[in-house]
Amino acid sequence: xxxxxxxxxxxxxxxxxxxxxxxxxxxxxxxxxxxxxxxxxxxxxxxxxxxxxxxxxxxxxxxxxxxxxxxxxxxxxxxxxxxxxxxxxxxxxxxxxxxxxxxxxxxxxxxxxxxxxxxxxxxxxxxxxxxxxxxxxxxxxxxxxxxxxxxxxxxxxxxxxxxxxxxxxxxxxxxxxxxxxxxxxxxxxxxxxxxxxxxxxxxxxxxxxxxxxxxxxxxxxxxxxxxxxxxxxxxxxxxxxxxxxxxxxxxxxxxxxxxxxxxxxxxxxxxxxxxxxxxxxxxxxxxxxxxxxxxxxxxxxxxxxxxxxxxxxxxxxxxxxxxxxxxxxxxxxxxxxxxxxxxxxxxxxxxxxxxxxxxxxxxxxxxxxxxxxxxxxxxxxxxxxxxxxxxxxxxxxxxxxxxxxxxxxxxxxxxxxxxxxxxxxxxxxxxxxxxxxxxxxxxxxxxxxxxxxxxxxxxxxxxxxxxxxxxxxxxxxxxxxxxxxxxxxxxxxxxxxxxxxxxxxxxxxxxxxxxxxxxxxxxxxxxxxxxxxxxxxxxxxxxxxxxxxxxxxxxxxxxxxxxxxxxxxxxxxxxxxxxxxxxxxxxxxxxxxxxxxxxxxxxxxxx
RNA sequence: CGGGGCGUGGCGCAGUUUGGUAGCGCGGGUGCUUUGGGAGCACUAGGUCGCAGGUUCGAAUCCUGUCGCCCCGACCA
Numbered sequence: 082x083x084x085x086x087x088x089x090x091x092x093x094x095x096x097x098x099x100x101x102x103x104x105x106x107x108x109x110x111x112x113x114x115x116x117x118x119x120x121x122x123x124x125x126x127x128x129x130x131x132x133x134x135x136x137x138x139x140x141x142x143x144x145x146x147x148x149x150x151x152x153x154x155x156x157x158x159x160x161x162x163x164x165x166x167x168x169x170x171x172x173x174x175x176x177x178x179x180x181x182x183x184x185x186x187x188x189x190x191x192x193x194x195x196x197x198x199x200x201x202x203x204x205x206x207x208x209x210x211x212x213x214x215x216x217x218x219x220x221x222x223x224x225x226x227x228x229x230x231x232x233x234x235x236x237x238x239x240x241x242x243x244x245x246x247x248x249x250x251x252x253x254x255x256x257x258x259x260x261x262x263x264x265x266x267x268x269x270x271x272x273x274x275x276x277x278x279x280x281x282x283x284x285x286x287x288x289x290x291x292x293x294x295x296x297x298x299x300x301x302x303x304x305x306x307x308x309x310x311x312x313x314x315x316x317x318x319x320x321x322x323x324x325x326x327x328x329x330x331x332x333x334x335x336x337x338x339x340x341x342x343x344x345x346x347x348x349x350x351x352x353x354x355x356x357x358x359x360x361x362x363x364x365x366x367x368x369x370x371x372x373x374x375x376x377x378x379x380x381x382x383x384x385x386x387x388x389x390x391x392x393x394x395x396x397x398x399x400x401x402x403x404x405x406x407x408x409x410x411x412x413x414x415x416x417x418x419x420x421x422x423x424x425x426x427x428x429x430x431x432x433x434x435x436x437x438x439x440x441x442x443x444x445x446x447x448x449x450x451x452x453x454x455x456x457x458x459x460x461x462x463x464x465x466x467x468x469x470x471x472x473x474x475x476x477x478x479x480x481x482x483x484x485x486x487x488x489x490x491x492x493x494x495x496x497x498x499x500x501x502x503x504x505x506x507x508x509x510x511x512x513x514x515x516x517x518x519x520x521x522x523x524x525x526x527x528x529x530x531x532x533x534x535x536x537x538x539x540x541x542x543x544x545x546x547x548x549x550x551x552x553x554x555x556x557x558x559x560x561x562x563x564x565x566x567x568x569x570x571x572x573x574x575x576x577x578x579x580x581x582x583x584x585x586x587x588x589x590x591x592x593x594x595x596x597x598x599x600x601x602x603x604x605x606x607x608x609x610x611x612x613x614x615x616x617x618x619x620x621x622x623x624x625x626x627x628x629x630x631x632x633x634x635x636x637x638x639x640x641x642x643x644x645x646x647x648x649x650x651x652x653x654x655x656x657x658x659x660x661x662x663x664x665x666x667x668x669x670x671x672x673x674x675x676x677x678x679x680x681x682x683x684x685x686x687x688x
Numbered sequence: 689c690g691g692g693g694c695g696u697g698g699c700g701c702a703g704u705u706u707g708g709u710a711g712c713g714c715g716g717g718u719g720c721u722u723u724g725g726g727a728g729c730a731c732u733a734g735g736u737c738g739c740a741g742g743u744u745c746g747a748a749u750c751c752u753g754u755c756g757c758c759c760c761g762a763c764c765a
Contacts, residue, residue: 101698101715102726103698103699103700103714103715104699104700104714104715104726105699105700105701105713105714105715106699106700107699107700108694108699108700108701108757108758109757109758110758111758111759129756129757187763187764203764204765233765235763235764235765237763237764238689238762238763238764239759239760239761239762239763241758241759246763246764246765250765251765252765253765254765304765313764418762525764525765526765527765528764528765560765561765562764562765563765564765565765566765596723596724597723597724598723599723600723628726629722629723629724629725629726629727630723630724630725631723631724631725631726631727632725632726632727633724633725633726634724634725634726635725635726636726638725639726647724649724650724
């Protein structure tokens with residue numbers, strides 16, 4: 082046993098830290114951050130998508146949590162702690178129980194000994210909205226903004242990348258309640274600002290992007306992305322930085338078209354021309370002169386299935402998120418799934434083959450006659466890129482034939498003009514056509530939504546307004562993936578030797594390495610430096626292990642403590658080395674000077 | 689769920705094609721040496737080869753089934 086120091090002090094010694102680092106990269110980790118967190122002994126997998134946070138990791142998480150708490154508190158949000166087990170009735174009332182538990186639902190659920198159905202909270206709109214309904218009765222009590230930091234459960238279809246997409250994770254979620262939309266918008270702006278401060282303080286480079294609000298629903302929403310190669314989302318950013326969006330949502334100006342002169346319509350023989358490319362080379366056409374037609378099937382509320390016939394300019398790609406939103410708007414119904422129609426599906430529906438490859442925008446509804454479960458008329462949508470063509474080539478609804486110089490009048494007109502194309506790298510921007518979109522990948526660490534009145538209406542909760550009438554709340558919700566953020570920080574801050582934590586969220590600010598534990602002079606000086614740092618208020622760690630210097634250096638590089646003081650062979654001369662992990666800058670200094678410089682660097686960077 | 693790959697000491701892997709009773713590196717323990725970039729030597733502990741059936745004199749190896757993990761897609765903080 083060590084004779085001196087409190088138990089805290091003992092735990093700050095590497096020899097007592099339960100630290101196990103791995104020399105080899107674990108086979109099941111693919112991206113750098115996941116590999117490094119496991120190799121550095123930060124996390125251990127317990128089962129699929131479920132991880133244990135080891136002491137170093139928990140220190141990182143606590144630092145992130147402290148920053149989040151400070152900024153949320155500053156922004157006027159109240160911390161709470163809500164239950165993790167939710168009764169099914171609450172979710173049935175909001176209409177989400179079924180979609181969240183059945184099929185590809187993400188809610189873990191169970192029955193208690195009374196046979197009552199419960200779910201483990203993947204998010205807390207139901208619970209929090211119900212509470213608000215019970216407690217907030219008057220506009221005089223509004224607005225209210227509350228948050229919690231807590232473990233969330235989502236039975237992900239495919240957990241992966243360690244903490245990046247796990248089934249149990251730490252999240253900060255906040256909910257705001259307002260008497261009107263303007264007030265919601267002002268809190269939304271305040272949260273946006275708080276989020277920027279939080280990510281800045283965590284030492285992360287993030288971009289706020291326009292986002293699709295997905296399953297949660299609602300109006301405006303913005304995602305905060307940590308830019309990194311391993312990111313699962315593709316984001317588009319204008320050169321001037323004035324516009325940025327998730328590709329799922331991004332809008333842009335489509336590339337210029339090659340005008341096809343107006344001439345009398347004619348029929349093209351196109352047998353064996355099975356792709357747009359074939360069609361172009363064989364007939365000397367440009368893809369921008371062709372309208373391609375896609376047949377899809379949408380599954381909507383009440384298990385109804387609506388066939389879709391979509392027209393896009395042939396050089397453009399369909400964006401299925403935009404499509405889903407447009408279809409939902411047109412039908413005024415929830416869209417669950419949209420899939421391409423295949424020959425097999427036609428068979429199942431008892432339909433004969435369609436002229437795939439030669440579909441035209443005017444494909445007759447009679448091809449749906451006799452369908453077993455599908456609706457019998459197409460919902461037809463034309464993307465702006467196709468609608469803007471005055472003369473074009475398109476399928477003739479007969480295998481082996483296309484129509485040349487068609488116009489919308491000759492192919493049945495345009496019923497729904499929509500934006501369903503995918504914006505891409507290089508496209509011109511709508512806010513300023515001299516600017517182009519750049520693409521990069523991002524990890525979503527935060528998402529803020531203006532929910533509107535979706536949940537307050539569904540759960541029938543509201544307040545009495547100034548006029549004395551009952552009204553549903555206006556709501557916002559604001560999430561930060563705390564454990565994901567920790568891993569994203571590693572993804573953005575590492576090199577070939579290991580992690581380079583940003584100072585503010587590093588498990589320790591400095592590590593004192595005694596090169597040779599058996600050298601009494603080194604050992605005593607190392608202990609002294611360590612003690613001095615602690616007394617100066619530095620989060621310091623002492624590597625007192627009886628290991629060779631090389632092993633300690635490798636481990637220190639791997640676990641990524643921002644500053645390192647090496648007490649080694651110059652210890653007898655009163656000299657130590659000050660090493661900065663990020664830049665690998667190394668200075669041989671007197672003990673006093675090294676400590677002084679370390680303190681000034683740390684206090685300067687902590688802000 | 690669809691498509692691909694993999695399960696062999698704590699970790700990384702070989703052995704499987706062509707059946708003969710399990711091996712390498714790292715890690716762990718002990719001792720000596722070494723001591724500023726994942727040390728050397730010696731000794732040592734640790735695996736019913738994912739699991740269950742089957743074929744065979746004999747199965748990590750062949751067959752059937754099953755479970756788990758990883759990658760690509762649908763989901764999301």
